[in-house]
Amino acid sequence: MPNSNDLPVVLWLASWYPCKIDRFNGDFIQRAARAVSQKIPVHVFYLMKDESGDVTGSTLEETTQAGNLTETRLYYHPPATGIRQIDQVISAFYYTRLGRKWLKNFRKVHYRGKPWIVEVGVAMRAGTLALWMKKKWNQSYVVQEHWTGYYRHLMPSEMQRGKLFWKMTQRILSNADALLPDSRHLGEWINETLLKIPFTEIPNVVDSTLFYLSDKKNTYDKNPEFQPFTFIHVSTLGYQKNTDGLLNSFSNFLKENPDVPVILEIVGPGYLSHLKRVEEDEFLKSSVVFTGPLSYEMVAERMRRAHALVLFSRYENLPCVMLEALCCGLPVIATRVGGIAYHLGRESGIIVESGNEQQLTQAIKDVFVNYHQYNRQLIALKAKTLYGMETIGDLYLKTYQKLYPHLW
Secondary structure (H helix, E strand, O other), X not given: OOOHHHOOEEEEEEOOOOOOOOOOOOHHHHHHHHHHHOOOOEEEEEEEEOOOOOOXXXXXXXXXXXXXXXXXXXXXXXXXXXXXXXXHHHHHHHHHHHHHHHHHHHHHHHHOOOOEEEEEXXXXXXHHHHHHHHHHHOOOOEEEEOOHHHOHHHOOHHHOOOHHHHHHHHHHHXXXXXXXXXXXXXXXXXXXXXXXXXXXXXXOOEOOOOOOOOOOOOHHHHOOOOOOEEEEXXXXXXXXXXXXXXXXXXXXXXXXXXXXXXXXXXXXOOOHHHHHHHHOOOOOOOOEEEEEOOXXXXXXXXXHHOOEEEOOOOOOOOOHHHHHHHHOOOOEEEEOOOXXXXXXXXXXXXXXXXXXXXXXXXXXXXXXXXXXXXXHHHHHHHHHHHHEHHHHHHHHHHHHHHHOHHHO
């Protein structure tokens, strides 16, 4: 890598990022930042509201550095009136004031006449700071986007955002030099439904030091007639993931094949609302295992021991868990939504239509029966080549160089 003193200042403004309040929030943005930092120094700035005051009673700034990645997290605890609309205005005021103050200081200390590359990790709300930078300093920026909320026509009304939110999102995107969506489908969808903006697809990053095909044969591979075949599902288990539909399909599969040794392992925090459904189903209660939320490392361990991933999402962009499962060499069952069909071929799994429980039941059966036809080594190798940190880091660097050739 060239001497860092000869490179532009790369500043990421993150709308989501792992922190003390939520260690899983935007972890895929952090992995992307780590990938880029292997090629060029990156400084991430994340401003987080501490509504409960568990971290700070006022403000708290923490900066850490690992290699070429510097992360600054600034927590703030705004005063509260108890009136939702007023508290939202107060929080926005604190966010804006603190964010602009930090950026002024960063520019003064770190800029020193060097050019910047500014990247916004999800348009709202960090993009409002990028807009201010563009107006004040004529600083250009790009936006990486992962948010499934752009598929608002598929979301229930209580999850919808208001007109002001969308107006601001459109303004942020319209002032950006480019859009970097995690799936081609999302880029096309934004261009079709919100505004025209040039985009380059940059998929989510997989940490292949954790998600890889294990050298150890699992028990099913050795004794399939005696050991359970494990389907794994990893998600927050909310509306988007259609966990009820998944359970219905798995129950139907077990009814049609009552003697097969098959387990569905469900990993995620929202399992309590599904316990009753499982306990009341004689087929599911002995074949479904809820693990609850697990660390990233433990999820990787579970995937390495499993045989296939199953998703039944109502809407998606490009789910991280699918790419992670592929890096583990797992065949994947997923729905034809978002960018999934662009990345999941016949050699690595089966695509079903969203909401079609009959198709999902058949897909579960097909993967179970034809499991040994999947070349897990080839699945894992291809996925690592496409989604590993080295590949994604290169893709970001080449995108920067293409957008800003005068900086190199």
